[in-house]
Amino acid sequence: MMALLVCTTGLGQTNKKESIDRFLELLHENQQNMGVVAIYTNGKEEYSKAAGWINAENKKPLAGDTRFRIGSISKMFTAVLVFQSIEAGQLSLDTKLSKFYPGIKNADRITISHMLHHKSGIPNFTSSPVYREKMYKGMTEKEVIALIESLPVELEPNAQTSYSNSNYYLLSRILEKVTGESFARLLDKKISQPLKLTATSYGKKINEAGNEAHSYSFDVASGSWKRMEETEMGIPQGAGAVVSNTRDLATFIQALFEGKLISTKSLNDMKAIDQGLGRGMMVFPFYDRVAYGHNGSIDGFESSLAYFPEEKTALVILSNAVGEYGFNNVALGVLSYWFDKPFELPSFSDKPVELSSEQLKAFEGTFANSNLGMKIKLWVQDGALMAQAEGQSGFPLAAFENDTFKFSAAGIVIKFHENRDKFTLLQGGGEFIFEKQ
Structure with a gap:
């Protein structure tokens, strides 16, 4: 029984490492991140991966021991x-x-x-x-x-x-x-x-x-x-x-x-x-x-x-x-x-679409989630749809197909429902529905 548990744990660790490898390589290939990631337990290296360049001009690769x-x-x-x-x-x-x-x-x-x-x-x-x-x-x-x-x-x-x-x-x-x-x-x-x-x-x-x-x-x-x-x-x-x-x-x-x-x-x-x-x-x-x-x-x-x-x-x-x-x-x-938590591998195949200020105005309004006790205001400014949660700074949303908007820097995705009277906010693995006030 103990041997079986050890084998199962080893397989899980391998899958984790392969998943992180794939994730970091995807980010590097799509010019989203370069760097080194390492995980140690009890002082022992469990995982290390370098993806990117020390020098992007001559494509000199990063190594696990590169200094930053x-x-x-x-x-x-x-x-x-x-x-x-x-x-x-x-x-x-x-x-x-x-x-x-x-x-x-x-x-x-x-x-x-x-x-x-x-x-x-x-x-x-x-x-x-x-x-x-x-x-x-x-x-x-x-x-x-x-x-x-x-x-x-x-x-x-x-x-x-x-x-x-x-x-x-x-x-x-x-x-x-x-x-x-x-x-x-x-x-x-x-x-x-x-x-x-x-x-x-x-x-x-x-x-x-x-x-x-x-x-x-x-x-x-x-x-x-x-x-x-x-x-x-x-x-x-x-x-x-x-x-x-x-x-x-x-x-x-x-x-x-x-x-x-x-x-x-x-x-x-x-x-x-x-x-x-x-x-x-x-x-x-x-x-x-x-x-x-x-x-x-x-x-x-x-x-x-x-x-x-x-x-x-x-x-x-x-x-x-x-x-x-x-x-x-x-x-x-x-x-x-x-830590075996749900996470969706990002897709970088989607490209932003251009919407006019008049088209963006259809998404304006104040939306609320009663469970979170939070309101988010959306408005058009300088040709972009802006979002702002109460007590926080505003940020621009990039438009994508199917009434979807993203703020990639914070991992925020907003997907409007058919009548645009509500949207689903996705961030950090959570999904939250906001309704128009």
């Missing part, structure tokens, strides 16, 4: 370094920002805990036009601090969660001040060396010869991938400057949850979710499972690191090119196949 800029997953590394400094007595969660940067508004009321939790109220400096003008040229610490100090403050400390790269930039600079070492050196000394992470370091200019991927966006005019510019990596620091690969990231998060980097108390402090965010960590619910980790985005790179404690399973998705299908849908597909 990981964006805000860097914040997990920064948070770990902060908790290590707290455990060493160099900082505390109650240490005030004013001890290091008194010129920042409300610094005497902002703590290390607030910054870790994105509850400081400090505005996001990477949203500033000044940053966008200089992001490819570089900014000194003095320039970044001056920019942060100049930004208008709209939130009081500890009032609410508001995601801001400024928090983790400041935390990495504070680490440098209390340790006397650069953030790059701390990353290497405190995390990479102990865990033997050979591919994880502070990023520099992308080195293709060193197995680092370039990033791309899809250029509609040419119908091909266009290389993205590179952020000058002296700027992001602990907010987004780390480079790594799937193996190192899986090793890192496994070690974190096994207590090899910080204490159980510190890990619990990281995992304490408030208004959707922890201290350097996010929570990812998936059906009846819960994972902890972080997402990242920088210069066209998209990434996700998630750990399911109950299953001791780490999922790593690193993309260097994402099309209209959207990164979230890539993650949803991989998770659905791995």
Whole structure:
């Protein structure tokens, strides 16, 4: 009986792997995604697949160990370094920002805990036009601090969660001040060396010869991938400057949850979710499972690191090119196949159709689903049908045949019924009927 169970499990794993392979290859073939996906359980690699190119111009293929800029997953590394400094007595969660940067508004009321939790109220400096003008040229610490100090403050400390790269930039600079070492050196000394992470370091200019991927966006005019510019990596620091690969990231998060980097108390402090965010960590619910980790985005790179404690399973998705299908849908597909949940393989054979503004007006109105307690407004704007759920931003819908509309970036499909007085919304495997009010 045990042998039969083992064989059955093995067959299931094979089918899962083949399904994910087919899914990722389909995305690459249709210029929807390039990247590497890996799944580890108990520190052992269960699955790895690379689909796409390190260099799209000369078609140099990605490999399973290719290094990527990981964006805000860097914040997990920064948070770990902060908790290590707290455990060493160099900082505390109650240490005030004013001890290091008194010129920042409300610094005497902002703590290390607030910054870790994105509850400081400090505005996001990477949203500033000044940053966008200089992001490819570089900014000194003095320039970044001056920019942060100049930004208008709209939130009081500890009032609410508001995601801001400024928090983790400041935390990495504070680490440098209390340790006397650069953030790059701390990353290497405190995390990479102990865990033997050979591919994880502070990023520099992308080195293709060193197995680092370039990033791309899809250029509609040419119908091909266009290389993205590179952020000058002296700027992001602990907010987004780390480079790594799937193996190192899986090793890192496994070690974190096994207590090899910080204490159980510190890990619990990281995992304490408030208004959707922890201290350097996010929570990812998936059906009846819960994972902890972080997402990242920088210069066209998209990434996700998630750990399911109950299953001791780490999922790593690193993309260097994402099309209209959207990164979230890539993650949803991989998770659905791995955990045996329903998922429809996307079809890219359907092409959008052009409808005039007059034709689109037939779909206008406010539609509601009483079970969800949600209303969605549809209206025509600048020749496109727009959709907006209450309390959310509006987004454009692409028209397809048979009264079908799609917003591919979020995996949303809206199919109108015959009289157009109701539609079925499909997203994430769910189907919801909305009726016109």
